[in-house]
Amino acid sequence: MPDAVALLTEAAALAEAALEARLPAATVEPARLHAAMRYAIFAGGKRLRPALVLLACRAVGGADAAAAPGLAAVELLHTYTLVHDDLPAMDDDDLRRGRPTCHKAFDEATAILAGDALQTAAFAAAAELGAEAVLVLARDTGSLGVVGGQQDDLDAEGKPPDAALLERIHRRKTAALIRASCELGALAGRATPAQRAALAAYGEALGLAFQIADDVLDVTATAATLGKTPGKDAAQGKLTYVAVHGLDAARAEGARQARLAQESLVPFGGRGAALAELARFVVERSS
Amino acid sequence: MPDAVALLTEAAALAEAALEARLPAATVEPARLHAAMRYAIFAGGKRLRPALVLLACRAVGGADAAAAPGLAAVELLHTYTLVHDDLPAMDDDDLRRGRPTCHKAFDEATAILAGDALQTAAFAAAAELGAEAVLVLARDTGSLGVVGGQQDDLDAEGKPPDAALLERIHRRKTAALIRASCELGALAGRATPAQRAALAAYGEALGLAFQIADDVLDVTATAATLGKTPGKDAAQGKLTYVAVHGLDAARAEGARQARLAQESLVPFGGRGAALAELARFVVERSS
Numbered sequence: 100m101p102d103a104v105a106l107l108t109e110a111a112a113l114a115e116a117a118l119e120a121r122l123p124a125a126t127v128e129p130a131r132l133h134a135a136m137r138y139a140i141f142a143g144g145k146r147l148r149p150a151l152v153l154l155a156c157r158a159v160g161g162a163d164a165a166a167a168p169g170l171a172a173v174e175l176l177h178t179y180t181l182v183h184d185d186l187p188a189m190d191d192d193d194l195r196r197g198r199p200t201c202h203k204a205f206d207e208a209t210a211i212l213a214g215d216a217l218q219t220a221a222f223a224a225a226a227e228l229g230a231e232a233v234l235v236l237a238r239d240t241g242s243l244g245v246v247g248g249q250q251d252d253l254d255a256e257g258k259p260p261d262a263a264l265l266e267r268i269h270r271r272k273t274a275a276l277i278r279a280s281c282e283l284g285a286l287a288g289r290a291t292p293a294q295r296a297a298l299a300a301y302g303e304a305l306g307l308a309f310q311i312a313d314d315v316l317d318v319t320a321t322a323a324t325l326g327k328t329p330g331k332d333a334a335q336g337k338l339t340y341v342a343v344h345g346l347d348a349a350r351a352e353g354a355r356q357a358r359l360a361q362e363s364l365v366p367f368g369g370r371g372a373a374l375a376e377l378a379r380f381v382v383e384r385s386s
Numbered sequence: 387m388p389d390a391v392a393l394l395t396e397a398a399a400l401a402e403a404a405l406e407a408r409l410p411a412a413t414v415e416p417a418r419l420h421a422a423m424r425y426a427i428f429a430g431g432k433r434l435r436p437a438l439v440l441l442a443c444r445a446v447g448g449a450d451a452a453a454a455p456g457l458a459a460v461e462l463l464h465t466y467t468l469v470h471d472d473l474p475a476m477d478d479d480d481l482r483r484g485r486p487t488c489h490k491a492f493d494e495a496t497a498i499l500a501g502d503a504l505q506t507a508a509f510a511a512a513a514e515l516g517a518e519a520v521l522v523l524a525r526d527t528g529s530l531g532v533v534g535g536q537q538d539d540l541d542a543e544g545k546p547p548d549a550a551l552l553e554r555i556h557r558r559k560t561a562a563l564i565r566a567s568c569e570l571g572a573l574a575g576r577a578t579p580a581q582r583a584a585l586a587a588y589g590e591a592l593g594l595a596f597q598i599a600d601d602v603l604d605v606t607a608t609a610a611t612l613g614k615t616p617g618k619d620a621a622q623g624k625l626t627y628v629a630v631h632g633l634d635a636a637r638a639e640g641a642r643q644a645r646l647a648q649e650s651l652v653p654f655g656g657r658g659a660a661l662a663e664l665a666r667f668v669v670e671r672s673s
Contacts, residue, residue: 123529128554129537132529183502188494207475211498212537215470215505219528222509226520233513233520241506242410242419250416250499267415 101373103380110150110170113163115141117149117171121224135205135213136220139182140174142196147309147381148173151280152287154373155298158364161288168227169283172236175221177276180245182214189253192331228287235282239275248272257336260343268338273313274306281305294366301363301374308356309381314339315349320386353382388660390667397437397457400450402428404436404458408511422492422500423507426469427461429483434596434668435460438567439574441660442585445651448575455514456570459523462508464563467532469501476540479618512570519573526566535559544623547630555625560600561593568592581653588650588661595643596668601626602636607673640669 118140125134149170156166185192185200186207192200202210225232238244248271255264281302285295317332318341332339340349360378364371405427412421436457443453472479472487473494479487489497512519525531535558542551568589572582604619605628619626627636647665651658 127530129529129534129541131541132534132537136529179502183498186495186498188498208473208540209537211470211473211475212533215466215501216529216533218502218505219524219531219533222520223524223528226513226517226524230513230517230520233509233517237506237510237513241510242416242423242503243414244506246499246503246506247416247419250419250496253495254416254418 101376103376106154106373106377107145107147107150107380110153111146113153113167114146114149114170114174117167117224118174120167121171121175121220131205131209132212132216135201135209136217138204139178139201139213139217142198144174144178144196146174147377148177148276148280150377151277151302151305151374152284154377155281155284155290155302156288157284158298158367158370158374159285159288159290159294160370161284161290166284166287168224169232169280169287172221172224172228172232173276173280173283175217175224176236176240176245179214179217179221180240180249180276182210182217184249186210189249190331190335225283228283232283232286235279235286239279244271244275244279248275252337255338258338261338262343265338265340265343269307269310269340270303273310274303277306277309278302297363297366301360301378304356304360304363305378305381308353308360308378311340311349311353311356312382312384314341315346315353316384316386317341318346357382388663390663393441393660393664394432394434394437394667397440398433400440400454401433401436401457401461404454404511405461407454408458408462408507418492418496419499419503422488422496423504425491426465426488426500426504429485431461431465431483433461434664435464435563435567437664438564438589438592438661439571441664442568442571442577442589443575444571445585445654445657445661446572446575446577446581447657448571448577453571453574455511456519456567456574459508459511459515459519460563460567460570462504462511463523463527463532466501466504466508467527467536467563469497469504471536473497476536477618477622515570515574519570522566522569522573526562531558531562531566535562539624542625545625548625549630552625552627552630556594556597556627557590560597561590564593564596565589584650584653588647588665591643591647591650592665592668595640595647595665598627598636598640598643599669599671601628602633602640603671603673604628605633644669 123133125137127133152169152173153166182201184190185195186202193203225236248268251268278299281298285298357378361375364375410420412424414420439456439460440453469488471477473489480490512523535555538555565586568585572585644665648662651662
């Protein structure tokens with residue numbers, strides 16, 4: 100039986116190497132920009148998305164080395180969205196992964212540019228997997244994906260609870276990139292179309308489970324375990340699953356989506372065990 | 387003899403169509419985000435970069451239709467950098483192409499996200515030309531290209547004139563995307579490696595000529611002809627060719643780079659005439 104923490108640790112080590120190989124050194128000019136990009140990237144995140152690329156690739160029999168560009172691509176993409184979301188004009192957050200956010204540690208202009216260049220680097224990495232990987236990543240992270248979800252999220256602040264809008268935000272802002280991570284792993288491992296579709300369905304459900312768990316943690320966790328400011332969503336009047344449906348319903352829906360994710364893995368037999376374990380972990384984690 | 391204005395007009399019409407086909411309607415949710423992306427894109431710019439993609443493709447015998455994704459890609463990329471450069475934390479500009487900048491017409495968060503999604507759309511469009519086009523565009527627009535040039539530009543504000551830094555900024559901030567535009571056209575037209583290299587050399591020289599002409603216009607043009615605030619560079623203590631070398635030397639170097647660009651076109655014979663005319667136009671334009 101695989102262990103989620105061990106899987107994440109293994110994937111994180113491969114992700115660090117894949118990222119290190121694709122980012123200029125902090126001494127390369129413009130040094131301030133490269134330092135900011137590295138500050139944001141090498142901050143000890145969970146590396147969940149790279150783990151999904153790796154495990155999806157393994158689930159279809161692909162080699163770890165084939166997945167490496169995908170590991171880098173999804174983490175570069177994810178990190179750029181965090182850097183921009185934290186900006187004063189957006190969520191205005193001072194703390195991220197237990198450290199000052201990028202614009203606090205550097206300055207606002209540098210953080211905007213570091214985020215921009217991280218997105219560029221993400222697509223360069225995806226292109227190593229081929230044009231189809233770029234199209235998948237772009238589809239799920241642009242105005243109809245992650246960026247669109249963030250815009251909806253900002254526009255929804257302080258508005259009455261809206262279950263349909265909430266689900267759209269969760270699907271776009273969080274589930275889309277998690278699904279794309281699984282699809283990039285599928286592409287890296289040369290999955291069949293049916294395998295790729297199954298992994299996409301897994302990713303979509305896992306992404307919803309993950310975001311609901313995040314909403315739950317925002318009201319139940321402490322800053323020490325969370326590594327960012329808890330209670331922030333409620334204070335900002337954010338639309339969250341807990342705000343719309345309550346804490347108990349949130350926990351139940353998170354568990355249901357995790358089960359749906361696991362059911363998508365049936366075609367993979369034992370090769371899907373690691374991804375199934377990640378789904379369990381995502382809803383039971385405490386940070 | 388081709389006429390630059392007619393060429394730009396023709397390319398602009400093709401660019402509008404290519405962009406329209408790749409951007410969601412302003413009614414698609416999040417409507418505010420899509421409205422902001424369209425506001426920034428459909429603002430009547432010169433469309434110089436799409437024209438370069440088109441004419442580079444034609445120079446190697448490629449069909450206009452093959453170049454269409456490239457026309458969209460470079461203009462989406464260029465526009466994202468303008469939206470972000472205009473932000474209060476960056477150049478803090480209120481006027482762009484004669485209209486309020488994106489963050490003035492909408493708000494800062496929406497402008498950041500619109501820029502982000504325009505970059506994503508740029509790479510989706512480039513991917514239609516294949517993975518190599520994505521790699522070229524990423525190389526020339528990331529931390530070692532356009533974004534790096536903007537960081538250098540900001541860091542250089544108010545510092546003593548530095549000719550070496552100035553050239554690095556010009557090469558990265560402006561010439562890199564203009565060169566990439568020529569290379570995307572070459573890729574779309576299935577250029578030989580030698581043809582691609584010649585078009586890249588043309589683009590690099592043209593880009594330097596273009597930026598020097600911009601620096602000249604900042605001190606000689608009026609807001610009415612320029613469509614943005616003139617004298618802004620000098621007021622902000624920006625490092626410009628005029629500030630470092632003076633107006634006469636700037637005009638001479640712009641003309642020299644335009645000639646270098648034209649000399650790179652010798653291998654194309656008559657097929658290079660349109661690109662040669664653009665090089666003439668770039669240094670002689672008044673806006």
